[in-house]
Structures are given as C-alpha cells and as structure tokens.
C-alpha cells in the first residue's frame with residue numbers, strides 16, 4: 001500500500017499582472033474602473049505523491065507545471081488550497097518554520113549553470129548546506145561527506161575546488177543533484193532537469209537519479225516535456241491542461257490506454273516505428289488565455305467531444321477501473 005508523502009488539495013494560484021495602482025485603472029463603458037488583471041496558473045489541483053515514487057507532470061507550455069513545483073517548495077504562495085508533507089500543513093509556513101522542510105524537500109532546476117552560484121567552488125556549494133543542517137559535524141566529517149557525495153554522482157572528489165564554469169552542463173547538473181542530496185531529502189522536485197543537456201548526458205543524469213531513488217527511497221516530482229523520459233522513469237503521470245489535472249494514471253496504463261482527449265492527442269504525437277499506430281491527433285481551436293478563470297471544462301475549446309455541459313460545468317476527477325482518474329464529461333457519459 002502506497003504511503004502518501006505530499007498531499008495537495010484545491011491548490012490555486014493567480015498572479016496579479018498589473019501590480020501598480022496606476023496600471024489598474026481602465027475606461028469601461030465610458031467610466032473609469034479599477035481592475036486587477038490576473039493569470040490563473042493553477043485552478044484547483046488535487047494530487048498525492050507517494051513515498052518512493054516518481055510522479056511525472058506533463059502538459060504544454062504555460063499549463064502551470066513550474067508554478068505547481070514552486071508552490072510545493074514554498075517559492076510561491078498559493079492563492080487557495082492546502083499542501084501537506086506527511087501530516088504537517090506546509091503552505092503557510094514562514095521562512096523559519098520552513099527550515100526543517102528545506103532539509104526534507106529539495107529542488108533541481110532546469111538550468112544547472114544558473115542554479116549554481118558562479119562565485120562558489122563545488123566544495124563551498126556542498127559544504128554550506130551540510131554544515132548548516134548538521135552543525136555537530138567536524139570539518140573532517142564534512143570533507144568526508146563531500147568527497148563521498150561527489151564520487152557518488154560521478155564527479156572526482158579532487159575537483160571540488162573548481163568553479164561551476166569549469167564543468168560541462170551534464171557535470172553541473174550532477175553537482176546540482178549532489179547539492180540536493182547533500183541534506184538527505186525524502187523528496188526532490190525536478191523541474192525539467194534534463195532539457196539543457198544533450199541526449200547521451202540526459203540518460204546518464206536520469207540513470208543517476210534512478211539509482212539514488214533506489215538507494216534512498218526518494219520520491220520525485222519530475223516535470224518534463226519529454227514523453228520518452230516519462231515512459232521510462234515515471235511511476236505515475238499527471239497530465240495538466242490550463243492549471244488543472246485532466247488525467248492521472250500509472251505510467252503503463254496511461255501509455256497503453258490514454259483516456260482524456262488531451263492525453264490522447266499528446267501521446268499520439270510521439271513518433272513510433274510501428275506504422276499501424278494511429279496518426280497524430282491534431283487539436284483544433286486556441287488555448288484559452290489563463291487571464292480568465294475558466295468556466296466549465298478547461299479543454300472545451302479544443303475538445304472534439306465537447307457538448308453544452310462542458311461549457312458550464314467543470315468535470316471532477318473520476319476514478320476508472322484501471323487505477324487511473326480522468327476529468328471528462330464525455331468519458332463519464334460514455335460518449336468516449
């Protein structure tokens with residue numbers, strides 16, 4: 001039985017895009033009115049991440065994947081909803097209260113060069129979190145941990161006095177991973193950690209992450225656009241569209257029988273050698289702007305199965321017989 005590590009319920013995030021008081025005034029029907037413009041990045045996310053699993057989040061650009069990751073890590077404050085780490089609510093913590101969770105939860109970013117301090121050597125980058133979270137360790141114990149950590153991610157311990165710019169992209173991402181692992185977390189959020197790397201290096205970093213997961217029973221929230229990586233790496237997959245999850249399923253189930261029309265379109269775009277597999281599904285219609293809070297199903301404008309109900313009522317995530325859950329009226333009504 002899977003044990004939930006992170007539980008997210010009703011998570012919403014709206015960004016105000018015209019913060020300045022002056023910028024909020026508009027002429028509307030001959031009258032001057034004040035209006036804050038918002039981008040609704042997350043529109044009610046419910047999600048559980050279990051201990052030891054890799055939950056991959058996929059969806060097209062701007063659907064809210066990074067905002068979800070940042071909200072979990074406390075890097076952006078949600079507008080509504082709750083996030084729990086085991087039985088502790090963590091979305092309202094101040095910096096001091098969050099300190100314990102910084103140790104338990106770490107993040108690896110897309111661009112390893114931007115996320116490493118260029119003025120710090122690898123030794124300094126790693127010794128800071130280790131010493132901060134383990135004040136009882138002597139200097140020689142810290143040094144020993146750094147050497148072990150570097151060797152474990154395939155970086156020679158003798159290069160610890162070098163700066164980030166002296167390493168390749170793949171090596172820098174390994175150092176970022178070593179920094180995340182240095183505090184022995186339970187959970188790592190990885191926001192497109194492979195996209196800045198070339199394909200052979202991607203495979204090395206991915207294998208390293210899988211090894212570390214096995215060694216330490218780590219849980220990952222892994223954001224990627226690469227469906228081949230998802231198929232290889234994920235335990236479960238959450239498909240997002242316009243700030244909502246439209247399908248959540250074990251990886252095999254999702255790839256063998258995608259249910260939501262958006263998931264079907266997304267997976268049909270994967271090039272396959274087998275020509276008997278159906279042609280890519282082309283989605284028609286525009287992606288609605290996230291400045292308007294969606295009414296009804298978020299996918300309505302592009303869905304070939306949309307009926308009047310889809311324009312007024314938001315579909316709830318409904319469990320299916322094969323352990324997946326889908327939010328779609330057409331499936332619920334047996335039209336798909």
Ligand SMILES: Nc1ncnc2c1ncn2[C@@H]1O[C@H](COP(=O)(O)OP(=O)(O)OP(=O)(O)O)[C@@H](O)[C@H]1O
Pocket residue numbers: 015016017039040041059060061062063064065066067068290
């Ligand atoms: N700080 C911000 N201020 C205003 N709008 C923002 C901010 N951060 C994100 N957004 C908006 O929120 C929406 C979701 O953005 P987010 O970065 O989470 O998407 P994403 O799915 O991670 O995209 P990508 O795959 O391109 O990284 C987008 O419309 C984006 O423009």
